[in-house]
Amino acid sequence: MGMRDELDAEIGRRLREARIVRGMSQTELGDALGITFQQIQKYEKGLNRIGSGRLFKISRILQLPVTYFYDGLEEAAKPQGQPLEADEALATKTIRIARMLNELPDGEIKESVFKLIRSFARAG
Template sequence: MADKYDVAIGKRLRQLRTDRGLTQTQLGELLDVSFQQIQKYEKGTNRIGSGRLWVISRLLKSPIGYFFEDLDEPGSESEAEPVGDGRLSRDSVLLARSLNELPDGEIKVQLTKLVKAISRCQTQLED
């Protein structure tokens, strides 16, 4: 049976990998391991060693602390759930990447304002 912390760290790895637009195969190639090994890491079946986790954090451009943030004490109900800013939908990630590719300037500023305005309107419609 997988350790609850290994499962939580694996879920965070999966979220971060998908947020970065990588497949398990691509991440495996970067780490020189099989995609099956990445699957096992993500399910918490295999524990990720500290050195390998450090390399993963560098490859995915995330602080290593992301994998450990807000992990509760053993026995808590929420300890296996990833929390924090790594929980973006694929559409949100694609939007952010596209916006980031634009040069800084008025168009980028106006698009950001537009998305915020649409979000506010949608929230008001739902209330």
């Protein structure tokens, strides 16, 4: 196993979160792309780099702008010095929150929750 590239790892992490929030399995995403779930696993772990064309197709399948995978990468790619366990615990909470937000009906309440989170994020 070669060295994991930090950018590939971050894009893979974002892929995993988006896939889970959409309630899609690795197999389902792989089938939609015509590749194996093992390949999806390698992408999500940052072991294999996702080509730009494939990332574009993934963004369409997951109904996300392709920029979702790139926004703020400069910060995300810097070594944080946090142990992996802390990152994984945060990722798990992030996914749970994203799922809950996704389940809210579109409208005023959902928009208010997003604004509240954004205001806390900016204050911190």
